[in-house]
Amino acid sequence: xxxxxxxxxxTGHSLRIMSHPLDSIFRPRSVAVIGASNAPEKFGYxxxxxxxxxxxxxxxxPVNPKAAEILGRPCTPSIADLPPGVDxxxxxxxxxxVPQAVAEAGQRGIQSAIIISGGFAESGEAGADLxxxxxxxARRSGVRIVGxxxxxxNTPHHGLCASWPLLTEQGEIAVISQSGTVGAAxxxxxxxxxxxxxxxxxxxxxxxxxxxxxIDYLAQDTxxxxxxxxxxxIKDLDRFRRVVSGCTKPIVILKxxxxxxxRRAAESHTRSxxxxxxxxxxxxxxxxxxxADSLEELYDAAKALAYLPRPAGRRILTITSSGxxxxxxxxxxxxxxxxxxxxxxxxxxxxxxxxxxxxxxxxPLDLTGDGTAALYRKVVEATAPHFDYQxxxxxxxxxxxxxxxxPGAPQLVIFLGGAEVERQERxxxxxxxxxxxxxxxxxIRALVRLFAFDGVAA
Amino acid sequence: MTRPPAADRxxxxxxxxxxxxxxxxxxxxxxxxxxxxxEEAAQAARDxxxxxxxxxxxxxxxxxxxxxxxxxxxxxxEDAAAAFTTILDRLTPHPSRLTIQGILVAKMAAPGTEVIxxxxxxxxxxxxxxxxxxxxxxxxxxxxxFRLPPLTPAxxxxxxxxxxAAPLLTGYRGRPxxxxxxxxxxxxxxxxxxxxxxxxxxxxxNPIIAHxxxxxxxxxxxxxQA
Numbered sequence: 001x002x003x004x005x006x007x008x009x010x011t012g013h014s015l016r017i018m019s020h021p022l023d024s025i026f027r028p029r030s031v032a033v034i035g036a037s038n039a040p041e042k043f044g045y046x047x048x049x050x051x052x053x054x055x056x057x058x059x060x061x062p063v064n065p066k067a068a069e070i071l072g073r074p075c076t077p078s079i080a081d082l083p084p085g086v087d088x089x090x091x092x093x094x095x096x097x098v099p100q101a102v103a104e105a106g107q108r109g110i111q112s113a114i115i116i117s118g119g120f121a122e123s124g125e126a127g128a129d130l131x132x133x134x135x136x137x138a139r140r141s142g143v144r145i146v147g148x149x150x151x152x153x154n155t156p157h158h159g160l161c162a163s164w165p166l167l168t169e170q171g172e173i174a175v176i177s178q179s180g181t182v183g184a185a186x187x188x189x190x191x192x193x194x195x196x197x198x199x200x201x202x203x204x205x206x207x208x209x210x211x212x213x214x215i216d217y218l219a220q221d222t223x224x225x226x227x228x229x230x231x232x233x234i235k236d237l238d239r240f241r242r243v244v245s246g247c248t249k250p251i252v253i254l255k256x257x258x259x260x261x262x263r264r265a266a267e268s269h270t271r272s273x274x275x276x277x278x279x280x281x282x283x284x285x286x287x288x289x290x291x292a293d294s295l296e297e298l299y300d301a302a303k304a305l306a307y308l309p310r311p312a313g314r315r316i317l318t319i320t321s322s323g324x325x326x327x328x329x330x331x332x333x334x335x336x337x338x339x340x341x342x343x344x345x346x347x348x349x350x351x352x353x354x355x356x357x358x359x360x361x362x363x364p365l366d367l368t369g370d371g372t373a374a375l376y377r378k379v380v381e382a383t384a385p386h387f388d389y390q391x392x393x394x395x396x397x398x399x400x401x402x403x404x405x406x407p408g409a410p411q412l413v414i415f416l417g418g419a420e421v422e423r424q425e426r427x428x429x430x431x432x433x434x435x436x437x438x439x440x441x442x443x444i445r446a447l448v449r450l451f452a453f454d455g456v457a458a
Numbered sequence: 459m460t461r462p463p464a465a466d467r468x469x470x471x472x473x474x475x476x477x478x479x480x481x482x483x484x485x486x487x488x489x490x491x492x493x494x495x496x497e498e499a500a501q502a503a504r505d506x507x508x509x510x511x512x513x514x515x516x517x518x519x520x521x522x523x524x525x526x527x528x529x530x531x532x533x534x535x536e537d538a539a540a541a542f543t544t545i546l547d548r549l550t551p552h553p554s555r556l557t558i559q560g561i562l563v564a565k566m567a568a569p570g571t572e573v574i575x576x577x578x579x580x581x582x583x584x585x586x587x588x589x590x591x592x593x594x595x596x597x598x599x600x601x602x603x604f605r606l607p608p609l610t611p612a613x614x615x616x617x618x619x620x621x622x623a624a625p626l627l628t629g630y631r632g633r634p635x636x637x638x639x640x641x642x643x644x645x646x647x648x649x650x651x652x653x654x655x656x657x658x659x660x661x662x663x664n665p666i667i668a669h670x671x672x673x674x675x676x677x678x679x680x681x682x683q684a
Contacts, residue, residue: 237582279583282604286613 036062054161095119106141150204151180171196321371322395326364585652
């Protein structure tokens with residue numbers, strides 16, 4: 001069969017038809033679920049159901065020798081009986097049977113396998129031996145492996161949720177995680193807010209595909225604009241440095257195992273060598289990788305880096321309906337090295353003619369409790385040319401707030417205290433690709449990411 | 459950042475050797491002589507010009523001042539001879555139980571700002587270069603910055619700028635600014651030493667006295683694979 005591995009360059013004209021060795025994981029044409037099950041509590045059922053319900057467009061083959069049909073799909077008794085052209089196998093069978101399954105998948109021409117099953121290197125010496133057998137089988141047959149002991153892969157733009165929970169919201173943040181739960185939590189938040197993701201890959205034991213392979217893929221993935229990763233250690237530092245140096249997309253990493261006890265826990269969780277934390281700080285700084293200290297920071301930074309435009313400078317104007325929120329934003333801006341510049345005289349003069357007399361025409365510019373979307377829009381338009389970034393805080397249930405903001409404009413949007421109206425308007429803003437932050441602190445700290453490497457010597 | 463040698467496979471270079479190696483990288487090291495008698499100590503003080511510092515040299519004593527092995531600001535050659543004797547008398551454990559190569563007599567550097575430049579070789583990351591401010595800044599606040607070589611002078615200067623105590627280097631409250639280029643050159647040289655000498659496991663230039671013009675390495679520890 002035709003392998004899509006490698007780069008195919010159509011010469012003679014400008015069209016470049018390119019493919020990546022990991023395409024079969026992110027964009028398979030068809031999927032086999034090895035160990036599909038009729039028992040609703042088993043991952044063999046849950047994952048098959050999620051693949052079907054996420055709207056995967058290619059053929060899906062449950063493989064199980066004992067069942068005739070699962071979720072309305074006829075079962076294939078063995079891997080050898082699969083039709084040709086299956087790109088990806090999701091393997092959910094007992095660990096001891098996995099090496100054989102990988103070998104058979106390779107013989108059948110399957111390019112990649114996601115091994116959900118646990119019981120490998122994370123579980124002791126016998127498991128480590130099994131994992132070595134998997135790697136050998138994969139190498140012999142040229143199959144690429146995600147996992148084992150992982151939570152799968154979800155690529156919403158391709159309708160592939162070979163993972164759990166079922167999440168389908170499409171977006172531009174790619175999530176790589178050494179913890180299934182941490183990655184799923186990020187994707188869950190992104191889905192809930194209608195920010196969405198371009199991909200989620202749970203690394204598990206990283207017996208083959210690691211964070212560096214994934215960054216290499218995501219760097220050229222058209223749906224991905226920012227990469228967010230939760231890591232306990234980096235598998236191959238030299239390759240990581242090389243690949244990240246060549247990646248032009250922003251990367252933010254939450255690296256755990258920063259304390260002595262945390263490092264010990266990371267070793268038993270994923271056998272990661274967590275390493276000296278200050279050296280990770282140096283490495284990330286030198287590679288221009290953003291470092292997050294918490295899961296929330298990881299999420300906020302990824303949102304800002306994926307959706308906010310690069311600022312031209314540090315002069316910001318805060319426009320708010322909430323005096324307190326404006327002051328909180330101003331404090332964080334000052335602490336973060338942003339310039340809370342005064343309104344130019346003529347602009348202030350013009351605004352006084354435009355606004356009700358009780359509004360505070362300064363920076364922060366406080367429209368007070370009766371700031372309407374119409375009022376916001378006037379102020380946003382009048383002041384935009386005079387500042388590098390506008391910090392727009394909606395601090396009340398402001399109807400049609402989403403109409404005030406413009407995708408791709410240098411505007412940081414913060415919405416709080418707006419209850420049901422806020423939830424509706426936030427969803428509308430996220431659908432038009434304007435990220436919204438829940439507090440002044442989180443918003444400003446996310447915005448500051450865009451300045452993080454200004455002035456850092458290469 | 460100085461730890462006792464790991465197992466028995468590493469050893470600290472005698473300080474005179476460490477300073478010699480650094481001088482080979484065209485780094486400014488304090489003028490010094492090794493004395494093995496009180497008379498030699500007095501002569502060294504005369505040759506170098508007082509005040510001088512006396513420091514015991516022994517592979518078994520990486521932390522010289524912790525065991526009474528250091529005398530600073532010794533004002534005359536006669537005092538230097540006396541300090542030589544005092545150090546050996548008061549040393550704990552007693553010198554008879556130690557390998558002592560002598561006592562290093564070094565010129566006292568002009569006062570300035572104490573800076574640390576170091577290198578550790580990490581099993582996963584390889585060499586990493588560190589800069590920090592001396593004294594309580596590194597010990598109490600752990601105010602240090604790391605980089606993985608290769609290191610450019612611009613990046614070494616950026617490391618100094620990252621320190622919380624950076625204003626002390628750039629002229630705080632009327633103090634003259636320190637020569638950042640000279641300090642950056644020390645960091646870059648340490649990075650090169652790490653690349654060219656794989657046997658060096660750790661370098662600790664502590665302190666370097668930074669001046670308005672130039673800087674002076676007054677104490678250097680280098681850990682090598684035995």
